[in-house]
Amino acid sequence: MPEKFDVIVVGAGPGGAACANVCAKNGLKVLMVERGEYPGSKNVMGGILYRKQTEEIVPEFWKEAPIERPVVEQRFWMLEKESMVSMGYKGKEWAQEPYNNFTVLRAQFDQWFAQKAVEEGVLLINETVVTECIQEDGKVVGIRTDRPDGDIYADVVVLADGVNSLLAKSLGMRKPMQNEDVALCAMEVLNMPKGKINDRFGLEGNEGCSVEIFGDATKGELGTAFLYTNKDSINIGVGTTLSGMIRSKIKPYELLEYVKNHPMIRPYIHDGESAEYLAHLIPEGGYNAIPKLVGNGVLVIGDAAQLVNAIHREGSNMAMASGKMAAEAIVKAKQNKDFSEVGLDSYRTSIYDSFIGQDLKKYKDLTHTFENNPQYLNEYIPLMNRAASQFFTIDGTPKWDKQAKIMKSMTAGRGKFGVVKDIYQAWKVMK
């Protein structure tokens, strides 16, 4: 008889490792299976790690985790072809404990984070693909792997197998993804000496900066670009919805090249030496795309459960938080010896009651609104740029006249009524 575990976690990313960690801390016997050569070897994200949810798994993690830089400045750039409106916030309080968020390189961070779970007693198996969930009498009772003698059994299987989650699909827990519910992001890591990064971004010591870029970076399609500073490299990337990419016939690598050569971005990254090139899908369907989270003997967490807040580019934190909530539900189920859908249901309610459910609900119509109303990106960002240009250009025109002219140009395209409608609509989906 093959060995039986309390919990099997499929996938050793932030969600899986957090879940395994908390399960093991509570005395459960946990097996975590990872398909990559090591945890993190297959994982991709822009590179921002949030303190709060990480800290809940490993207190004061910044003292030992392989972080790159604490982020002390967040910038937002609204891009036109040859101009931009920029805003942001920089605060020295973010440069000291307990910090706000960090830049990380996933290949290193995930390895460390999974190792913390191993230190709690989790058994980690790498280079192994889980091909299906073993079901008996309508219950998930284990996993089948691609290895000889590869069946393993457990009371609960946690699916943390990422954005595509074939396992959740094959269990019928989620529907196939729609093109507008998923973004394709291409990114590159560019090596650059620390001093040069600090000079270009106006940073001191190990301070980091994150830049979120809207507008022309995605050629008017719904999406964003980003620029994050690591210790001695820069992450630059861009993503748009798959539907947008198909509509505008842009290839992801062409878009990334376009971003890298944009006159507003190029000065920050030029002569960086390309170290890594990555691409990944991001589930951005939001609230309406959340699948069935709980089944008999099975839970879905993180990207596999589509738990990503595309607006605030939060994903890894939601993965970790959902992993923790799943673990807590499993501990409860173990106490009650009930691993059925009902016995594990506290996971579902915790997700919907937490910031994850609340935040995703808040923005639930936002993607579709933007997707169906391209004027937000195509008209208003260029408008902002023109307005700023007019207002700040000293050409002898009185400021009153300038303002009137700007107001007029604001409403020229869509009409006064159209602009009011757009503002109301934007407010409605963001409120």
Place this chain on the structure above:
Amino acid sequence: MHIVVCVKQVPDTKVIKVNPKTNTLDRSSAPAILNPYDAHAVEEAVRLKEQHGGKVTVLSMGPPQAVKAIKKCVEIGADEGVLISDRAFAGADTLATSYALTKAIEKIQKKEPISLVLCGKHAIDGDTGQVGPGIARRMEIPPITNVIKIENVDNKESKVEIRRKIENGYEIIQSQTPCLLTVEKEINEVAYSPMPNMIKAARYEPTVWTVADLDDVDKQQLGMKGSPTIVGKMWPPAKSEGAKLIEGDAKSQVKELVSAVLEKRELFAQKGGK
């Protein structure tokens, strides 16, 4: 039969960078892996054990993190693993390494006699292929290199028949056991490890010995002190230059290529052997 396999953790030379100033390997630039030839040696030992019964013990020398290479061997099917790890071993060349490993094998042997010692052909970071024969010499057992097949194992008569690769074919030789074999990649395909092995390896904690755990050690023969080898100079192989890209459609590309090749007279043997 008890088989000891000597293995090494090496940087993956497929991705390693060479420091352009010193020409030394920048070991931090590549992940540490089990030397590929050694994986074949472990696989062969495990297959022999499956056929003839017995036990496979893996032995390695290296820094504490080299336990990872031993765990990998347990995935392949090794029963046990020993790492000898001590500051005193650091900086060892092949002479000092073979001495330290021999001392460890002697200790293993005291508990359970050994029928075979297997090694990979060479490590991919140093490419010397000296440690295996060095161990054999010190243990005073026959060294047999470039092994591509272990044909017959006769435990009763303490004999083994081996096929080894030579320049223009192979030779079949018979040896007494114990003996030491260094294996080529052709000897087998490393099997995809079964799940129970993976779980066993994930749990397994290799034995770690320091110098103090070994018996009758002459410390003068260890590490840097015991290493007479001096690396005089190192350089990467010269890059070939003068490559030319032929452009145009397929037809004109072929035409230009053929005439370029025909112009290279040195490529063709001339009459009279000139």
